[in-house]
Amino acid sequence: MATVKVTEQKVILCGEYGVGKTSIFRRFANNTFISSNDRKSTLGLDNIDKEYLVDDKKIRLQLWDTGGMERVASVTSSYYKFAEAAILVFALDNATSFHLLSQHLLDIVTYAENAKIFLCGNKNDFESTALQVTDAEMEQFCEQCHNLISATYKTSCKTGQGINEMFEEIAHYLVETNRSRIGLHEMDQERFKISYVDESGDPSCVC
Amino acid sequence: MDEEYDAVVLGTGLKECILSGMLSVSGKKVLHVDRNKYYGGESASITPLEDLFSKFKAPPPDENYGRGRDWNVDLIPKFLMANGLLVKLLIHTGVTRYLEFKSVEGSYVYKSGKISKVPIDQHEALSSDLMGLFEKRRFRNFLVWVQNMQEDDPKTWDGFDPYNNNMSALYNKFSLDKNTQDFTGHALALYRDDEYIGQSxxxxxxxxxxxxDSLARYGKSPYLYPMYGLGELPQGFARLSAIYGGTYMLDKRIDEIVMKDGKVVGVRSGEEVAACKQVFCDPTYVPDKVKKVGQVIRCICLLDHPIPGTGDALSTQIIIPQKQVNRNSDIYVSLVSHTHQVAAxxxxIAMVSTTVETGNPETEIKPGLDLLGPIRQKFVSVSDYLEPTDDGLNSQVFISTxxxxxxxxxxxxxxxxxxxxRATGEEFDFKKVKHELGDEDQ
Structure with a gap:
C-alpha cells in the first residue's frame, strides 16, 4: 500500500454504570451532550476514531465504550484486550462510583497489562457543595495505586470542559510511550485482523 | 429483568452469542442471561490456569507452569476455516474488529503409525510421502479436476456429473486407492466417517x-486461531449484541421457562419474570426438551514441547482417519501454544478428541495421545452430545445442539x-449490519 497508515491506539472507558462514559464517548465523537440517558443515540456505534497531531507526529485515538455491559453483567475481558490506554471514570458527585474504582482498575491490569491508565472525575459541573470526592482523595487514590495512574483529569460532559484537553494529553502520553516501545510491535508480525470483503459476486459490495 | 423482550437468550456459548448478536442487529429487544459468572459457557477459554486445575479437581499447578493468567485454555478444540462460514459471519457483523488471528502452521494426517503433511496443491502432492509414484499422479489429476470444475458449467465437468454420481464413482474415475480416499475424505473434505462415499x-x-480456498487465504494451512483463545469469539458477538441494545446478565439462576398454551411467554428467575415471545438456549438449560444422541471425549494435554515430527510447529492439526485405527469416526489432535497468548x-496445549464408540473412551484416544511425546498434565472430559427433540416452531423455544x-x-x-x-422465518440479512457499520467508519 502506498499510503502510510496511522496506527490506531485503542482507548477504553471503564467505570461504574451512569458515571458518564457514554457522554464522554459522545463528546469525543461529535461534541454533543444529551442529558437524559438516551441510549438509542449510540446504538450500533462501536468505537470512534480521531486523529491527533503531537509534535508533527500523527496519532489516531480509537475510543471504545462499554455498550452498557457493566450495568447488570460484567464487561467482557476481550473489551480490554489490545487496549493502549484506559480511562477510569467516576462521577465527582457520587462517592460510591469513586470507591468502586479499584475493581475496575484490577480488571484493567489483569486484561490490559500494558495499557496506560488515566483517572477522570466527571460531572465537574455541580456546585462545589454537591461534590463528594475531593482532589486530596483523588491524589490519595493514585498514591495507593503505586503510580499506575499516569494522570488525572476533571471533566464535565455537560459543558464540555476538560474533555478535549484530556484526549490531547492522552495522545501525547501514547506518542511518548510508543517512542520508548518502538520495535515491540514488529516482534509479532504474524498476527493479523481479517478484514477483506468477500468475493466480487457478494451483494454487500454494492454500497 | 421484569420487562418485556422480543427474545430471551440463555447461555453465552458461541452459538447463543452469535444468535443474540444477529437478533439485536435485526432490531429485536434481547435479554441475554447466563447462570455462570463468566461469558462463554462451554466455549469459554479458562483463565487463570489455577481455575482449569480446580475445574478438573487437580492439585494447583506448580511454578513450572509460569504465570496462571498467561493461560487461556479452551474446553472445546476447534479452528476457523479461513474461507468458512464463521469468518464470513465475523466479517459481515464487524465482530472481526475485536479479534486478531494467527494461521495454524501445519495440517497433518496419520498413516500407518506416523504423520505426514496433508498435501493440497500439485507440488505438495508430488513430494508427499503418503503415496507411491503412480498414485501421486492420479491424485494430482484429481486435484486439478476439482480445482477447475465449476458447479454451474457442465463443460468443466469432463463428462462427470457431480450431482448424479456419488463420491465412490469420482474416486473410481481417477482410480484413487483406499489410502488416498482416506486422507481425501478425512483430511481435506474433513468428514468424520465414511458415509459421504455413497452420497452425491x-x-x-x-x-x-x-x-x-481457505488455504489460499493465508498460506500455511486452511485454519485460523484467535489470539487469547476461542473464548474471545462468544465475547465478541456478545459485545455486538450489547452495542445494538442487548441487555446482559451473568450469574443469574434460571428457574423456569414459563409456557402458556404450549407457547413460551417468559423466563423466571426467583420472583422475577422476563416476558418474551421467544427463547433461545443451549441444551443444558432445557434438559426435558433434548435427547442424548452420543458422546464426545476431549483430552486437554499440557506439554512443554511441540509435537514430534511437525517441524516444531507452534500450532498444528493432526487427523487420524478412522480406518487407520479400526474405528468408525476420526480422532483429532490440535495444538496451540504460547504464541497465541493461551499458554505461558x-x-x-494439545487436545485429543473424538466421538465415543466404546464403553472405555480413554483407550479410544490413545493413538492420538501416543503422538504427543511426554505429557505434563492431562485433563479428560466426556460430554453428552445433545439434540433438541423438536424444531421449536410451536413452543418458540429454540434449542441449539x-x-x-x-x-x-x-x-x-x-x-x-x-x-x-426457523425463529424469524427469514435468512439472516448480512447486508443489514454491513450498512450501518459502514456509516460509522466515516
Missing part, C-alpha cells in the same frame, strides 16, 4: 474447495443460521 459427489467437492512461555467433535466451526454456524431461519 458435489458435497465432497465443495468441501475440498473450501479447504483449498514455552508451553503448548451441543458442540460436535468436528475440528472447525462449519457445523456450529449451520446450526446457528438454521435456528435463526
Amino acid at each position: 459427489a458435489i458435497n465432497t467437492i465443495r468441501r475440498i474447495k473450501l479447504y483449498s 512461555k514455552g508451553w503448548f 451441543s458442540y460436535d467433535a468436528t475440528t472447525h466451526f462449519e457445523t456450529t454456524c449451520l446450526d446457528v443460521l438454521d435456528i435463526f431461519k
